[in-house]
Amino acid sequence: MGKIRVLDPQTVNEIAAGEVIERPASVVKELIENSIDAGALNVRVRIEEGGARRIEVIDDGEGMSREDALLAIRRHATSKLTTISDLNRLSTYGFRGEALASIVSVSRVTIRTRRKEEPVGSQVVSEFGAEPSVSDIGAPPGTTVIVEGLFANVPARRKHLSSDKAETAHVQDVVVRYAIAHPEISFDLESDGRELLSFRGPDRVSRLAELIGPRAAKRVVEFSKSINDEIEIIGALTKIDVTRSSPSSIYLFVNKRPVSSPLLLSAIADGYGTRLMRGRYPIGYLMIELSPEEIDVNVHPTKREVRFSNPEKIRESIVHAIDEAFRGTEMTPSLGDLMEYTKVGEIPADIEPAVDMRRTQSEIVVDEKEEAPSPPLIPLFQLFNTYIVAQGSGDSIVILDQHAAAERITYERILESLKEGARISQRLLSPVILELTSAERSALEENMEHLGSLGFEVEEFGGGSYRLVGVPVVLGAEQGERALRSVLDDLSKASRRRPLGEELIWKVACHGSIRANEPLTKHQMSVLISDLFKTSNPYTCEHGRPTMISLSRGDFERLFKRRL
Ligand SMILES: Nc1ncnc2c1ncn2[C@@H]1O[C@H](COP(=O)(O)OP(=O)(O)O)[C@@H](O)[C@H]1O
Ligand SMILES: [Mg+2]
Known part of the structure; x- marks a missing residue:
């Protein structure tokens, strides 16, 4: 039979x-x-x-x-x-x-x-x-x-x-x-x-390495998480310096079935949060294992789509798993690596999304990656009044973007102050009269409530003028006033006067932070670096731009062609 x-x-x-x-x-x-x-x-x-x-x-x-x-x-x-x-x-x-x-x-x-x-x-x-x-x-x-x-x-x-x-x-x-x-x-x-x-290796990361090359594969963080024995999440995704402009190199699986899923992709993006630059995608895989009863594979004839019976729970679990995996993970890209990875990104569009293994491998040099720097970093000098050159641990030089670093610090302080529900506003000793253009005035009026919730207290002063009486505690008087003026100027010129969600916080963080082209003393540099390493993610600003890059001895040797 x-x-x-x-x-x-x-x-x-x-x-x-x-x-x-x-x-x-x-x-x-x-x-x-x-x-x-x-x-x-x-x-x-x-x-x-x-x-x-x-x-x-x-x-x-x-x-x-x-x-x-x-x-x-x-x-x-x-x-x-x-x-x-x-x-x-x-x-x-x-x-x-x-x-x-x-x-x-x-x-x-x-x-x-x-x-x-x-x-x-x-x-x-x-x-x-x-x-x-x-x-x-x-x-x-x-x-x-x-x-x-x-x-x-x-x-x-x-x-x-x-x-x-x-x-x-x-x-x-x-x-x-x-x-x-x-x-x-x-x-x-x-x-x-x-x-x-040819895939013979017994583990997934080594198979991934065959695709993206061993150097890039070393930037992969593996994670696994099991939620109440119901959902199993297994993945390996690259750190923020190995990214591509499309999600085509993120391999998604549900119960070992390759799927395409906007839900899973957006959960990955949220897991990275502000660590990842917008419009960039990591490389790697994410596998979800759960009881077949929790999914419906019968949606699409080619079975590439899945439907979850509890999508919100899946999303949340993924966000947590990834956030946890990258929390406390060193993320500083080294200049040498950045140069290598641009090659990985150069795969011709017509053969995307598959990767020609031979081509990638022959271009990528197998090399032991030097340990990337972590604190303490000792500031040496400022470059172009914009970058801080610091001595890292081991034989490395770390270059920080002072504005990106300051933005990360301010951004997290604002979020922290909002979370605590503590006093977020500080009264100014003497209120500041704001002379505003009409566009700035309407930007202020439209965002008055939102700005107020961040700690900016503005009062009408009669005759269409305003005065600033309180600023966010985390910014202080001088930075606070400067931030509000710049934010209003910015909003008055923006195509959308009412920024959505976190965007206003980003703007405040941006304008309330040390800028580029601002001379800093050694002491200010030290404080900035030590504050930066107290944040949840010192390696990128809140838009995902890197705050620092490192140059190791090996990078110098490659740059000067002492070593290939
Ligand atoms: N490579 C294979 N080895 C053994 N059995 C096979 C193989 N390919 C197909 N079959 C048999 O043929 C049947 C029909 O295959 P297919 O048309 O793909 O339908 P399905 O996989 O949905 O059952 C399978 O159920 C299986 O019993
Ligand atoms: Mg079949």
């Missing part, structure tokens, strides 16, 4: 049906999933001409009997699901029983398969959905599926395929995702006879 059953029509109707095959990469995805479901430990993918000409996926999984191999290509024939109630307990990738049937309808498919316990294997060949032919064949245990001439019978679809190079990149991306999800399985990808990817 075979394992595969044809689903009854009612169950079929309840499964979101749809065309699953769009391009070679979708074929590769379905075949890889079948191999994983079959318990394979080695999966080899070979493609020709981007997969349009030929795709071959070879596994060493459990194989199929002759009877099952014939059933496998029938629509809604699956060994993984019997009734709809099984859907909630799914631990396999497949369940619709339609992938092979769909592939068979648009290509010539050859399946060679043998179960370990059977002496001979079977070969099933079907062309464009026609009656299959079957024969005995000698074959190693496991299954090989060959797909040739994809869409040869649907010229409109075939025409829609992109260049071989672009299709290859899509295939690469698929292989990368499953290789990261399943470090226990080895994966290879060969394209037109050339080895493109």
Whole structure:
């Protein structure tokens, strides 16, 4: 008795049906999933001409009997699901029983398969959905599926395929995702006879290193968190100096299924919070494991989207896990690293999001990273009245952006004062009359309440003039007055006079802090540095700009080409 059953029509109707095959990469995805479901430990993918000409996926999984191999290509024939109630307990990738049937309808498919316990294997060949032919064949245990001439019978679809190079990149991306999800399985990808990817390492970070290079991989922070034994969060993401302009190198998984999820991406961004510059994305992976009952994978035919039954809880857990992972983690980028990483970012747009491993590796120098500096930093001198050059621990020089550093300090002090609910405003000994332009006046009126909540007390003084009677305690009289004037000037020129959410706090922090082009004494520099290291994240300002970079002895040696 075979394992595969044809689903009854009612169950079929309840499964979101749809065309699953769009391009070679979708074929590769379905075949890889079948191999994983079959318990394979080695999966080899070979493609020709981007997969349009030929795709071959070879596994060493459990194989199929002759009877099952014939059933496998029938629509809604699956060994993984019997009734709809099984859907909630799914631990396999497949369940619709339609992938092979769909592939068979648009290509010539050859399946060679043998179960370990059977002496001979079977070969099933079907062309464009026609009656299959079957024969005995000698074959190693496991299954090989060959797909040739994809869409040869649907010229409109075939025409829609992109260049071989672009299709290859899509295939690469698929292989990368499953290789990261399943470090226990080895994966290879060969394209037109050339080895493109080879993942054999037993852990995820080493697989990531194959993609982004060992230097960048060293900037990865690993974390894992389990919430009430219900949600498991496992991830590895780069520190803030290794980022890209798109989220295409963040690999997301839910129960080992590669997914795309705006919810998870925004949770990651919130986990980094102000550490990450806006518009920049880290590199790495995030895996969520939870009871299959908590998710619905049946949303989209290609199963890339998931629906959580409790999205808010998932979000919160991720934010916490990431925030915790990066709290107290040293983040200072070194100049040498920054130069290396720009190369990682230079992957040509047309092969995004896959990364050509060879190219990246040959460009990136494997090197022991010198320890990045942490306090104490001893200020040496000021550069251009804007940067503080300091001696770091070990053989390093640290250069701080005095404004970015001061902004981080002020920003956190303002937040702190708001949280404590303590006195946030300090009365001025003598009120200051504010001479305002009409635009500044309306900016003030529109933001009066919000400014008041931050500690600015402004009173109408008659005749359309105003006087400042109180300033935020954290700024003090002089800085407070200066900050308000600059904020109003700023707002009066902005396209949106009423800033949203935290933006007003950012503006106040910006204008209430030591600026660039401001000479500082040694003492002021020391105070700034020691205050900076008391903040929750000394390494970036609240917009995510770096507050400091470090230059190690090794960086100097590379810059002067003493060492390559
Ligand atoms: N590589 C493989 N090894 C063993 N069995 C396979 C393999 N690929 C497909 N099968 C069998 O064929 C059936 C149909 O596959 P498919 O059309 O992808 O549907 P599904 O994966 O949703 O069940 C599977 O349920 C499985 O029993
Ligand atoms: Mg399948």
